[in-house]
Each structure stands twice: as C-alpha cells, then as structure tokens.
Amino acid sequence: MAPRSSPPPAAVLPHPPLPGAGERWALFLDVDGSLLDFADDPTAVVVLPALRRRLAGLHGALDGALALVSGRALADLGRLFGDPPWTLVGLHGLERHDAAGRAQAPSIEPAQVRRMRRETAALAARLGEAVRWEDKGVAAALHCRRAPSLLPALRREAMALAARLPGYELQPGDMVMEFKPAGMDKGRAVAELLAAPPFAGRRPVYLGDDLTDEHAFAAVNAARGLSVRVGGRTPSHALFTLPNPAAVQAWLSDVLDTLMKGTPPHAANPGGPPQRRP
Numbered sequence: 375m376a377p378r379s380s381p382p383p384a385a386v387l388p389h390p391p392l393p394g395a396g397e398r399w400a401l402f403l404d405v406d407g408s409l410l411d412f413a414d415d416p417t418a419v420v421v422l423p424a425l426r427r428r429l430a431g432l433h434g435a436l437d438g439a440l441a442l443v444s445g446r447a448l449a450d451l452g453r454l455f456g457d458p459p460w461t462l463v464g465l466h467g468l469e470r471h472d473a474a475g476r477a478q479a480p481s482i483e484p485a486q487v488r489r490m491r492r493e494t495a496a497l498a499a500r501l502g503e504a505v506r507w508e509d510k511g512v513a514a515a516l517h518c519r520r521a522p523s524l525l526p527a528l529r530r531e532a533m534a535l536a537a538r539l540p541g542y543e544l545q546p547g548d549m550v551m552e553f554k555p556a557g558m559d560k561g562r563a564v565a566e567l568l569a570a571p572p573f574a575g576r577r578p579v580y581l582g583d584d585l586t587d588e589h590a591f592a593a594v595n596a597a598r599g600l601s602v603r604v605g606g607r608t609p610s611h612a613l614f615t616l617p618n619p620a621a622v623q624a625w626l627s628d629v630l631d632t633l634m635k636g637t638p639p640h641a642a643n644p645g646g647p648p649q650r651r652p
C-alpha cells in the first residue's frame with residue numbers, strides 16, 4: 375500500500391542528532407534493511423548478540439519506550455530477538471505484543487485467508503523456483519531477491535491477483551510483494567502506540583528503509599519527531615538519513631551512551647530491567 379500523501383522531492387538529508395539534555399525519546403525501529411542487513415532468504419538474517427545487548431540497554435535507558443516495527447510476523451520477530459521484553463509490532467502494524475504482555479491480532483475471515491494463501495502460493499510456483507513464498511500466517515510475501523530480473527513480472531502478477539482477493543491489500547517492498555489484510559499500516563500503529571505508556575508524552579524517533587516505513591515517517595513528522603531513512607531510497611518523507619545498518623548500529627550506540635550519561639554507574643546495566651533516570 376502506498377503512503378497516504380506524496381513525499382517531497384529528493385533532498386540531501388542530514389545525519390540524525392543525539393538526544394538533547396532532558397529530552398525523552400520513544401524509539402521505533404524497523405528490522406530488515408535498517409537493523410539487519412538483507413539476506414537472500416528471510417530465514418538467513420543474523421541478529422548478533424551485540425545488537426541484542428544494545429537494544430536491551432536502550433530499552434532500559436528509555437524507560438521501556440522501545441519498539442520494533444516490522445513487516446515480519448510477530449512469531450518470527452520473537453524467534454529472531456529471543457522474545458524480548460520490549461514492544462513488538464508485526465505484519466506492518468497488524469500484530470502487536472506490548473511491554474505489558476498484551477497481544478493484538480488482525481481479524482479476517484478464515485475463508486479469505488485460505489484463498490489468499492492458495493492463490494499466492496500458486497503464483498509463486500508459476501513464476502518459478504527463484505521466487506520464494508514466505509508464509510506469514512494471515513499474510514504472505516513473494517520474494518525475488520535471488521532473481522531481481524523477475525521483479526517486473528512479480529509486480530504485475532501480484533497487482534492483478536491483489537485486485538481479486540477480498541480483504542487483502544498489496545504492500546510492495548524491497549524485492550518483495552506482500553499480501554496483508556487491509557486497513558493497517560506502520561504509521562497508524564506508531565500513532566496508536568504514542569497514545570499510551572510507555573510511549574506517550576515522548577518525542578518519537580523512527581528508523582526505516584522501505585516504502586512501508588513512509589507511513590511511519592509521516593506520523594512521526596506530524597508528532598514533531600525524528601524520521602530517519604536508512605539507505606538512499608527516494609522520494610521519502612524522512613528528515614534525516616543513515617546510510618546502512620552498520621551506521622544505524624553505530625548511531626544507536628551513541629544514543630545509548632548519551633542517555634546513560636545521566637544515569638548513575640550502578641544503573642548502567644545494559645542487559646538489565648528498565649531503570650528510571652533521576
């Protein structure tokens with residue numbers, strides 16, 4: 375699904391700032407292409423222990439105001455990140471598991487799901503074995519990273535199929551066309567999270583690399599937050615940029631250091647539970 379408004383023309387974007395003194399951030403992080411480097415297969419991505427430790431540190435330093443906001447299914451996110459205590463948003467906003475353990479799932483007719491699964495799997499088979507069908511339960515993704523030349527055909531066929539599937543909409547992404555239940559996007563998910571603890575009253579900061587993240591950039595800009603595009607995709611609503619996941623990790627490390635400067639040494643425990651700063 376395309377973002378609701380057109381992004382401004384391409385511009386040279388600055389590096390994002392670090393938190394100012396006394397500034398309270400709510401941090402929202404996209405996963406693939408932002409926190410993690412791409413791999414040919416969705417199951418082949420690697421989450422290094424250093425990244426898990428850094429996220430745990432940020433979760434503590436931000437008093438719990440950390441969320442991963444992904445197109446992956448929630449179960450997949452839990453597997454990759456080891457069932458973390460922070461908020462997880464899956465399927466582009468349709469699935470949610472918050473810090474208090476509350477879960478949210480999409481409601482869609484089982485018959486519509488069965489039809490979507492059957493027809494998307496058949497489309498993948500028709501396009502050849504280089505196209506990978508990713509099973510995401512009520513959603514499905516057709517990937518062509520192993521054969522990028524198939525993208526135009528995949529896009530054309532996926533658009534035609536989506537027009538025939540009730541209850542579903544198409545979410546284009548990086549070498550992928552996804553079918554997801556209609557009516558939700560990452561921008562709405564972020565806006566809803568910002569209305570309640572631990573995110574409410576904080577300045578939203580969102581990092582993402584793909585078309586699906588544009589909804590969240592627009593929502594965060596409307597809330598006077600920081601929108602950070604990872605990579606060079608244009609046009610974009612983002613106001614800042616970082617070149618790649620390695621730069622994201624370095625910047626997150628600086629954010630954590632900056633937040634911890636106000637923390638007494640006994641509370642500087644990156645793997646520990648959330649600690650309130652004085």
Ligand SMILES: O=P(O)(O)OC[C@H]1O[C@H](O[C@H]2O[C@H](CO)[C@@H](O)[C@H](O)[C@H]2O)[C@H](O)[C@@H](O)[C@@H]1O
Nearest residue numbers: 405406412413414416444445446519548549550
């Ligand atoms: O919102 P995200 O966290 O960025 O998730 C978007 C999709 O990411 C995954 O696909 C992408 O990463 C794969 C692994 O690197 C890569 O093979 C694929 O080409 C990319 O599109 C994931 O598999 C999807 O389910 C997510 O929706």
